[in-house]
Amino acid sequence: MTERPGPPIAMLAELTHRCPLSCSYCSNPLELTARERELPTDVWARVFREAADLGVLQLHLSGGEPASRRDLQDLVKAARDANLYVNLITSGIGLTPARLDALEAAGLDHVQLSLQAIDAEKADWIGGYSGGFARKLSFAGEVRQRGIPLTVNAVMHRHTIDDIDAAIAFAADLGARRIEVACVQFYGWALANRAALLPSRDQVTRAKSAVAAARRAYAGRMTIDFVPPDYYADYPKACMGGWGSTGLNIAPDGTALPCHAAATIPGLRFDRVTDRSLAEIWYDGAAFNAFRGHEWMQEPCRSCARRDRDHGGCRCQAMALASDPHAADPVCHHSAARSIVDHIISEQTAASPPFIYRSHKHQ
Amino acid sequence: MNADPVPLLPRGTRLHHDRVRDTMVLLVPERALLLDEIGTAILQEVDGKSTLAAISARLAERYGAPEPDVAADIRAFLDGLVAQRLVDYQ
């Protein structure tokens, strides 16, 4: 047994998998959860209280599109009553001014607005929803007018990363205090669409210098967080800050996951918030303990000097690329499976294959 | 920039007592900053009305420390938060 972990700081509540958009880069699983299986309002409210008791400070309301839940304002209120900081992660579609009023009254702290692209034609093509961009713009205007703190999440991949300067300017014009320029990571639908999404090495290099220049230009006005695609890195990212160490995800049906893709790892046993308390799940749940500490590690991670820094990288990526959730993350250049990543990069074609849009067809 | 601005916590930044870890934290968009005793003392004086000089004078007196040193520490601490857009000067 490893030593007892500290309490989690953040919880991501995937309120629903329903969403009016169907982005090819969506990190939701291929098997989307149907509406009938979503947790009801009162169970979420209890889970929020249990989370606060456990030590969670930040609550991210996500999905799918959280606005697809008609009880969203009640959920925000319940979370604020539990003393959590409430962040809404949204595409902005489906939130009328009246609903936004209600969310504000319920105590919503912050909005993270996704940006598929900076013009309507491209954004609607990427999101697979005609008219979506126009609705997003009017939502953004409402957020701005109310002074609700805003972070723009500009989603970067081979079709958008060259527009990075315009995306940053777009966020600044909206009055955002922060922009997250996040390259797509390959889980769920994004993994199925990898060939259509992975940017080239040159694109990433240019984006990095654009971010450096923009950080100087917007200093004191807007902070810029950049998440590069880890396929081009020498070392993996410390996924979730370490498995079961800082945060947890709750799927729409109440399954508690150490990260949003954890269900792709075979053999893990996941608890549901309807069966056990969040504290029991966090401290004693089998899935949360599966990759804590160092015992589970193989070489080269086990004796690596960086093992407490990146925790061997992402378990789901090790599963997806090396078919072994205990292996080093294959993006690591010490990994025997790094050749798999290099091969994927070398297979990039000049023309992008078409998107496979997110849908319920797998059900 | 104003030499003696009035700092304020903008909407979206909240001072919060974390009862589980028994510490004060600054809750900000998508993050929580753990505060030490000094950070807490400074932010508790940030009321959107007091100037930096007024805050410095109060804390210098409370801690029995030389006011110029206290003012410099407060300025450095708040400048760092202002640069991240977590505190505003007005």
Ligand code: SF4
């Ligand atoms: S990534 Fe797109 S499809 Fe997936 S939840 Fe977000 S807006 Fe909806």
Ligand code: SF4
């Ligand atoms: S060998 Fe393992 S621990 Fe070391 S850098 Fe690579 S992934 Fe991280």
